[in-house]
Amino acid sequence: MINYNPKEWFTFIFRIHKADTVRKLFPMFVALSIYSAIIAWLELEVWKLSSNSELKNISLMHGLLGFVISLLLVFRTNTAYDRWWEGRRQWGALVNSSRNLAIKIQAMLPANNTADRLFFKVMIPNFAYGLKNHLRKTYIHDEMEAIPGQEPLHTDIGKHVPNQLAQQITSKTMELYRSGQITGDQLILLNTELQSFADVCGACERIKNTPIPFSYSVFIKKFIFFYVMSMPFGYVFSLGYLIIPMIVFIFFVLASLELIAEEIEDPFGKDANDLPVDTICSNIRLHVSELL
Amino acid sequence: MINYNPKEWFTFIFRIHKADTVRKLFPMFVALSIYSAIIAWLELEVWKLSSNSELKNISLMHGLLGFVISLLLVFRTNTAYDRWWEGRRQWGALVNSSRNLAIKIQAMLPANNTADRLFFKVMIPNFAYGLKNHLRKTYIHDEMEAIPGQEPLHTDIGKHVPNQLAQQITSKTMELYRSGQITGDQLILLNTELQSFADVCGACERIKNTPIPFSYSVFIKKFIFFYVMSMPFGYVFSLGYLIIPMIVFIFFVLASLELIAEEIEDPFGKDANDLPVDTICSNIRLHVSELL
Amino acid sequence: MINYNPKEWFTFIFRIHKADTVRKLFPMFVALSIYSAIIAWLELEVWKLSSNSELKNISLMHGLLGFVISLLLVFRTNTAYDRWWEGRRQWGALVNSSRNLAIKIQAMLPANNTADRLFFKVMIPNFAYGLKNHLRKTYIHDEMEAIPGQEPLHTDIGKHVPNQLAQQITSKTMELYRSGQITGDQLILLNTELQSFADVCGACERIKNTPIPFSYSVFIKKFIFFYVMSMPFGYVFSLGYLIIPMIVFIFFVLASLELIAEEIEDPFGKDANDLPVDTICSNIRLHVSELL
Amino acid sequence: MINYNPKEWFTFIFRIHKADTVRKLFPMFVALSIYSAIIAWLELEVWKLSSNSELKNISLMHGLLGFVISLLLVFRTNTAYDRWWEGRRQWGALVNSSRNLAIKIQAMLPANNTADRLFFKVMIPNFAYGLKNHLRKTYIHDEMEAIPGQEPLHTDIGKHVPNQLAQQITSKTMELYRSGQITGDQLILLNTELQSFADVCGACERIKNTPIPFSYSVFIKKFIFFYVMSMPFGYVFSLGYLIIPMIVFIFFVLASLELIAEEIEDPFGKDANDLPVDTICSNIRLHVSELL
Amino acid sequence: MINYNPKEWFTFIFRIHKADTVRKLFPMFVALSIYSAIIAWLELEVWKLSSNSELKNISLMHGLLGFVISLLLVFRTNTAYDRWWEGRRQWGALVNSSRNLAIKIQAMLPANNTADRLFFKVMIPNFAYGLKNHLRKTYIHDEMEAIPGQEPLHTDIGKHVPNQLAQQITSKTMELYRSGQITGDQLILLNTELQSFADVCGACERIKNTPIPFSYSVFIKKFIFFYVMSMPFGYVFSLGYLIIPMIVFIFFVLASLELIAEEIEDPFGKDANDLPVDTICSNIRLHVSELL
Known part of the structure; x- marks a missing residue:
């Protein structure tokens, strides 16, 4: 843009x-x-x-x-x-969900649980980058961060990448619930944000694949x-x-x-009038890392 | 399309x-x-x-x-x-719900419960195909998959097919709750997705049956x-x-x-300008089977 | 129509x-x-x-x-x-809520509780008929079904009929909750549907009573x-x-x-261009009775 | 109007x-x-x-x-x-919330709790009247009913009246929850209605105070x-x-x-084309009193 | 304005x-x-x-x-x-959330907990002021109130200010939940309001940063x-x-x-036609202080 x-x-x-x-x-x-x-x-x-x-x-x-x-x-x-404009609103929704998830995770997790905080700090921006590249039919390995000190998560590039990333975030959240790090009531609070990852992805695919x-x-x-x-x-x-x-x-x-x-x-490309998707991604990484 | x-x-x-x-x-x-x-x-x-x-x-x-x-x-x-465009958004909502339900079920069910995972892996895409054919006033038996190793579920073709499929998915979910495979808090998380099946079906029927x-x-x-x-x-x-x-x-x-x-x-037919409903159905089957 | x-x-x-x-x-x-x-x-x-x-x-x-x-x-x-079109969407919302309520009640109630299933099977379509006639400022006694084998519910025709019907459905649901037939988590799942009865009624009254x-x-x-x-x-x-x-x-x-x-x-009358409200009502009765 | x-x-x-x-x-x-x-x-x-x-x-x-x-x-x-039209929809939302809150409270409270039923029977319509007069920058004492047999609630006319009324309703609900008259699950069911009072008020103020x-x-x-x-x-x-x-x-x-x-x-005044706010208020009082 | x-x-x-x-x-x-x-x-x-x-x-x-x-x-x-107009609606949403959060906190907290009431009384308006100044790319220290009798909260002006304020409010709420001052059911009731802070901020940034x-x-x-x-x-x-x-x-x-x-x-500046953001902020401070 x-x-x-x-x-x-x-x-x-x-x-x-x-x-x-x-x-x-x-x-x-x-x-x-x-x-x-x-x-x-x-x-x-x-x-x-x-x-x-x-x-x-x-x-x-x-x-x-x-x-x-x-x-x-x-x-x-x-x-x-x-x-x-709907494309812009969807990416705005991703920004909001990313921030709200970071804010909530930071407030919910016990103070000493830095490993799981790190997971979300890395994976939330990874989803944004993965979605951006998915919409451009590419995969840029260098834009995906690894979680420091942990085994890298396996992502199969041949399959639907944003789905896999959304699943990894949801799975980790359910694990936190099962292990008692977050309560059932807190889990309910996280539902909107967890859902929104696949929702934003689906909406962007819809805009991209359905011209007039x-x-x-x-x-x-x-x-x-x-x-x-x-x-x-x-x-x-x-x-x-x-x-x-x-x-x-x-x-x-x-x-x-x-x-x-x-x-x-088709506003997700790199044309002069397309949405500033790259900037939004780096803002998500910046703000999530400030919060977590 | x-x-x-x-x-x-x-x-x-x-x-x-x-x-x-x-x-x-x-x-x-x-x-x-x-x-x-x-x-x-x-x-x-x-x-x-x-x-x-x-x-x-x-x-x-x-x-x-x-x-x-x-x-x-x-x-x-x-x-x-x-x-x-509303028709397209409704099918987009079905894509999102299908993915989110698959992601959540995968994360919620105990690791060893493959039978129930299989149920959702088969039934979520079946709903999409059932809805597609319902909107075209037909029923294509070959597009409906059976659940491997389980008794086939009875669907009465004379009655409203998508309703029956939605009911089978909801019943299975309630069963999982009653049997303690998923907790009450997790059940609440699944509500949006369960509801959306009948909602999408109703909205598509509305568009189809109400011309200007x-x-x-x-x-x-x-x-x-x-x-x-x-x-x-x-x-x-x-x-x-x-x-x-x-x-x-x-x-x-x-x-x-x-x-x-x-x-x-009436965008659900097979005219040149109609929505790519067949492609959406096969994408749902593909992505759900990647997730579960 | x-x-x-x-x-x-x-x-x-x-x-x-x-x-x-x-x-x-x-x-x-x-x-x-x-x-x-x-x-x-x-x-x-x-x-x-x-x-x-x-x-x-x-x-x-x-x-x-x-x-x-x-x-x-x-x-x-x-x-x-x-x-x-908003009137049509409101009646579409009623169709969706009726179906979802029937699907959920069927899945939630213990298998042997036929009496309460019967209650919803009769009362959900009754609400649709009651609303239709309320919007036409009439009351057609024959369109309201009684619950077989139960005392008929009292409806005061001089008062607001849809409100009374919505209340009877909500009261029955709360009773099921109090008697332990459905759990608190399940009750939360029913909230959207219970609310939507009065919401649809209010929206239709708004459309009817507020011309340009x-x-x-x-x-x-x-x-x-x-x-x-x-x-x-x-x-x-x-x-x-x-x-x-x-x-x-x-x-x-x-x-x-x-x-x-x-x-x-004013789309709820019987003019040639009005909405097919009668057909919608009989479809609700048909589909709810297939589900419950 | x-x-x-x-x-x-x-x-x-x-x-x-x-x-x-x-x-x-x-x-x-x-x-x-x-x-x-x-x-x-x-x-x-x-x-x-x-x-x-x-x-x-x-x-x-x-x-x-x-x-x-x-x-x-x-x-x-x-x-x-x-x-x-948005003003009309907001008042329609208030009608719906008032009815739904009355329906739910009636179904939730134990049969013998007439005092608290009376509270809602009086206070829900009072909110509508209070909002109407607030939007017209006036306060008509006679339109506000007192709760029979109870100490009248103090409302400070110098402050924001609808906020105070919304707070009295919310406080009473929390009190019912704390005293065990309604359960936590039931409290969650009341959330939409409780929230909507301040939401409708804010939306009406926005319409009133922001001309083109x-x-x-x-x-x-x-x-x-x-x-x-x-x-x-x-x-x-x-x-x-x-x-x-x-x-x-x-x-x-x-x-x-x-x-x-x-x-x-500015549709909340008494001009010939303004919304029938007075009628809506008296309808809320009528219907809530039929329900509770 | x-x-x-x-x-x-x-x-x-x-x-x-x-x-x-x-x-x-x-x-x-x-x-x-x-x-x-x-x-x-x-x-x-x-x-x-x-x-x-x-x-x-x-x-x-x-x-x-x-x-x-x-x-x-x-x-x-x-x-x-x-x-x-969307900018105006977003600020209207902030007004509503601020009021509803104040109403709920007031009703939920035990009567003797004045310290935490004070926290929300100060922090909710602070968010509005912080957002206003963030949208104008400035930071006005004097508009942010301190919580009387408490250590001032640290806000890093070099980072995203509204995010930090939203996080402080969310963290305090989770603390109240962990310490049993509010129950899990009450926490669920607060979710909409807590989320809306980051949502309004994201939406305003979107409007500001994306011209035609x-x-x-x-x-x-x-x-x-x-x-x-x-x-x-x-x-x-x-x-x-x-x-x-x-x-x-x-x-x-x-x-x-x-x-x-x-x-x-770009409606958040100080031009003659811009939104009355300053007035909205001072109204939030006034009304929240009336409520808490």
């Missing part, structure tokens, strides 16, 4: 940032310019169509459908943004394409070669909205 | 996919073309109506109602998408039909025979939105 | 269903036709107003306010639909009325007697949205 | 109700009429500006900004309505004012003195939306 | 408040006026472009994109407002800039020098929405 100061308007407007849609759409801008220049040249100079031509009125259609395309892009923007229904994705792209491509035919009569900057600007607006939506729909 | 890469614009735009609304609406495109060609021919060549005719101004109405129809289709799209109110469905279809059918009368004077591609494109846009909404409103 | 197949477009478009707004608005269509015919006749043939008249430009106002009226009707539609604020209801009706009634004055110059079908169609669209919203806002 | 039958269209349209925005805006209607008459007179008869004047085209701006003002008013309407951000309130009012006041300059050329009814109607629409939003934003 | 009476329209419209966007945008108004005056002068008086020029029709583009920019600004407004995705922020600013800057080219032909007030007013509307959204997006 890019950290930025939203109040620096001029930088925003004139700098073309790496993640800027202007950069990505630039080849299309060139292609569209050539395309509409050719149409303008053909209609105005080769065929010399009269400006009373019926072709001019095809732009009535663009007016009528302007509402629909706008509303559709807003629908697209809202759904993509909702996923992005295929038909909408196809439909919006087809709609933008034919809307923009048919535009020069009618507007050339009113605008002449000024059609070129107009088409480019309209395409910039419509395609940018679709492009940004595509990018933020 | 179709897996797709949302960034491949050109494939989207030029390939006509099986689930594409273009394919479904094609016969209507032909019919509408003929219809508007006839009207254009009649008005322009048979009756030779003057372009100052009052009929031309009927298109004022299409401009005025353009807002309403757009907003109505967005309302339709939003409600259909919300059901689709009948009056809206009728009204939107009537509105689109009369809006599009009355369009050529006025626009023929400005557009001549160009009315044909315009009507087809406008109908494509309006009817596509209604068609897609109809398809995703 | 009407069960329908949303894919049968042609039936929808050409059949005028009992619940169709066309039927309800038909008298208004006739009145409006006469009204706008008179205005057209006066302006065009009696007063012979020039089409350059300033009166023609009053239609500028209709263009400007077209947005506002559309957005307002969408607001109206959304809030009415939200109540309808009075001022909005007045304002939207006044706005539609003056908007449509002032429309012929300006548009007559462009459209002549074609104003008649145009006014009727625009009124059909605007008034339909308000009419449907009014109907679904 | 006004109880009304939403289906009586004609009453709505022609009667000017006390809460109607027409009544409140009437002086503004007169002022605006005079204002636009003067502008029309100056432009048309004093300065005799040509209708080709550039001033005429200022109305292009009104067309362009028509979208923004509509969308902004819908945003305003949605946020105000959401507060109103100051800048939006200023901005919307400024926008409506300049939009409407600048309107006659351009439209006079098309409409002549017909500008007067048009300006009044447009102002009626825009200002009504803002006025209604202002009124329902 | 500014307290204001939303019904004083005239003050709003004519006073230019400190937080008013008019004040902030004033330099831009001047610059834009000069810019569009120059364009008007060049096009009309230097180059003497004919009003049939194709340049005039560039304003078609502004009409077409008017929908998109309006909808985009509404999206921006909604997301910013949602954060602001970078790409949207860039895109909206670029869009507004090019939309407004290209406007004079076409509209000059219709409006002459009247383009100046029109451009200023349109820019005022569009930029105000973006400016207000930027300001309320």
Whole structure:
């Protein structure tokens, strides 16, 4: 994620940032310019169509459908943004559960039980890192800490990693209960936090694996394409070669909205707009180690 | 569900996919073309109506109602998408509950109790498969696993299958409690997961059995039909025979939105846009068997 | 509620269903036709107003306010639909609680305690029927089952019926706890379900008794009325007697949205668009009796 | 709150109700009429500006900004309505908690403990009345019942009244637990209800004390004012003195939306559109006394 | 936060408040006026472009994109407002938890345990103040009260302050449980409140640290800039020098929405539109001290 100061308007407007849609759409801008220049040249100079031509009125259609395309892009923007924001809320829930589990474990365990404190101090952040890498379909061994002075826990990379880590945390908690280190009432207090590990993982997988229904994705792209491509035919009569900057600007607006939506729909990657998952993970490690 | 890469614009735009609304609406495109060609021919060549005719101004109405129809289709799209996405969240909740139940049972049961572990290993995924088939009004015997080395549990196919499976899981849990395999405090920890089976089932039935109110469905279809059918009368004077591609494109846009909404409103079937329920079921079986 | 197949477009478009707004608005269509015919006749043939008249430009106002009226009707539609859907979710919650309570009671009670199983088998569906009739301000004695072989429970029809039924279920549960048939931990497991009876009842009463604020209801009706009634004055110059079908169609669209919203806002009655509350009740009775 | 039958269209349209925005805006209607008459007179008869004047085209701006003002008013309407509806849901939650607490206490207390039943029978409705008056910044001694045969509980009117009432209920419950009248498991069952008293109070205070951000309130009012006041300059050329009814109607629409939003934003007062808080309170007293 | 009476329209419209966007945008108004005056002068008086020029029709583009920019600004407004309101709800949750914890502790602790009552009386408000200052990246020692007659608790300002305060409250509660001052059942009742401290803190950090995705922020600013800057080219032909007030007013509307959204997006600061966090903190201290 890019950290930025939203109040620096001029930088925003004139700098073309790496993640800027202007950069990505630039080849299309060139292609569209050539395309509409050719149409303008053909209609105005080769065929010399009269400006009373019926072709001019095809732009009535663009007016009528302007509402629909706008509303559709807003629908697209809202759904993509909702996923992005729900992803953020899920990682926020993981932060809260990690902290609350650390706070509770620290308060519940007898003062002299440092070994089990150490277990949670290492394993809670490990879950966050394991989940992050699971969502990116990778496994980074160096990000997982070992528990000092204890046999390393076995994690099978071929299987579902976050599930195994959640299970190790739950098993250790049940062991503490069975051995009387925490009472039954205290165990009940830990339930929310223990559950939330698998819940956050499932919710993130859901966001990642379920893009907007295929038909909408196809439909919006087809709609933008034919809307923009048919535009020069009618507007050339009113605008002449000024059609070129107009088409480019309209395409910039419509395609940018679709492009940004595509990018933020899967918010767990490393794109410029994705969530700051790496920072959240290191914050969890920092704060849990302060607490335990 | 179709897996797709949302960034491949050109494939989207030029390939006509099986689930594409273009394919479904094609016969209507032909019919509408003929219809508007006839009207254009009649008005322009048979009756030779003057372009100052009052009929031309009927298109004022299409401009005025353009807002309403757009907003109505967005309302339709939003409600259909919300059901689709709620359906996905319910199946996500089932994934989470299945995992959490497996994690907790594994951690709670005494190490030597393999028979009961086996019960949950088989029955948790069975519930997912039973629910999937219940929502599709079928029962696939081969998808239900038996518990190795135990008498098969009786499921009455004439009755509500997911309820029976949920009951078998709850009964087994209460039995474990009565026999002292799990304590009362541990039983309380399992409550959320046990409850969620019937909750997910009820929510999916609700989504499946409650389409958008009948009056809206009728009204939107009537509105689109009369809006599009009355369009050529006025626009023929400005557009001549160009009315044909315009009507087809406008109908494509309006009817596509209604068609897609109809398809995703009931998201548990096997349509191209439906949820990947089969994949979710096999993932539950895979992950539960890794955990238990 | 009407069960329908949303894919049968042609039936929808050409059949005028009992619940169709066309039927309800038909008298208004006739009145409006006469009204706008008179205005057209006066302006065009009696007063012979020039089409350059300033009166023609009053239609500028209709263009400007077209947005506002559309957005307002969408607001109206959304809030009415939200109540309808929340009502459906509340009844879905009742289905889930009924099933979960039946599943849990069946699993918790000692195998030989058939009398108390019978109590819940009868009383859980009775609550659903009692609530349904309470929301319709009636009491149908025949829909309430008695508990076979037991003294019938007294229900005072003059008082709040669902509250009394919820109380009888809660009292019986506490009695089971006091007599040791269920343990304290099991009692805690039943809490969600016991609570949900009064919660669902309260939520349904809230939806039923709180329509959209009075001022909005007045304002939207006044706005539609003056908007449509002032429309012929300006548009007559462009459209002549074609104003008649145009006014009727625009009124059909605007008034339909308000009419449907009014109907679904209180979704517990027996209107064509109301929720299938009767079916839900008999399903609860069926499924609970399968489980207990 | 006004109880009304939403289906009586004609009453709505022609009667000017006390809460109607027409009544409140009437002086503004007169002022605006005079204002636009003067502008029309100056432009048309004093300065005799040509209708080709550039001033005429200022109305292009009104067309362009028509979208923004509509969308902004819908945003305003949605946020105000959401507060109103959330306020209603909070009071609904209080109804549910009051009923559930009465149901549970009745079922839990030993049959002979009438004194403590009486305590809850009096104190639960007292909380509702206390909260209602607290939100209206008043204290009505007569609405608070005393517990028959017991020393009246001291409530310090200078302090936060609902907090004190919630505390008296919680203290009594803990006392019942300490004296063994209810068990620990039963105490856990009462937690949701006990918590909800302070939760509902806090949520209502939040709604009451946090109007829409100051800048939006200023901005919307400024926008409506300049939009409407600048309107006659351009439209006079098309409409002549017909500008007067048009300006009044447009102002009626825009200002009504803002006025209604202002009124329902704080829904706990005694305005015509406010929530029926008094009725809810007396219903709580009625139903709790039926239950206990 | 500014307290204001939303019904004083005239003050709003004519006073230019400190937080008013008019004040902030004033330099831009001047610059834009000069810019569009120059364009008007060049096009009309230097180059003497004919009003049939194709340049005039560039304003078609502004009409077409008017929908998109309006909808985009509404999206921006909604997301910013949602954060602001969620921030308010989180602080409301903190108020509720603080009160409920105080009410419960007061009712649970034995009457003679004043020392521990004092602890909560001091520490609950301290958490609110600590969180407020943490969100403003500061630490104000004087706002933290010490517990009279006890050793001051050590808080390490270099570490995460709210976490430490939440831990001190949780540790004290566990100590009370271990020493038998509160029972296990009572401990379970305190769980919601104890958890909510870290939850509210995490949610506020999430709102503060996650502005709208970078790409949207860039895109909206670029869009507004090019939309407004290209406007004079076409509209000059219709409006002459009247383009100046029109451009200023349109820019005022569009930029105000973006400016207000930027300001309320991070609602925990001391800006005019920020949440009344200081007042909430002092209310928590007041009400907790009334209760304990």
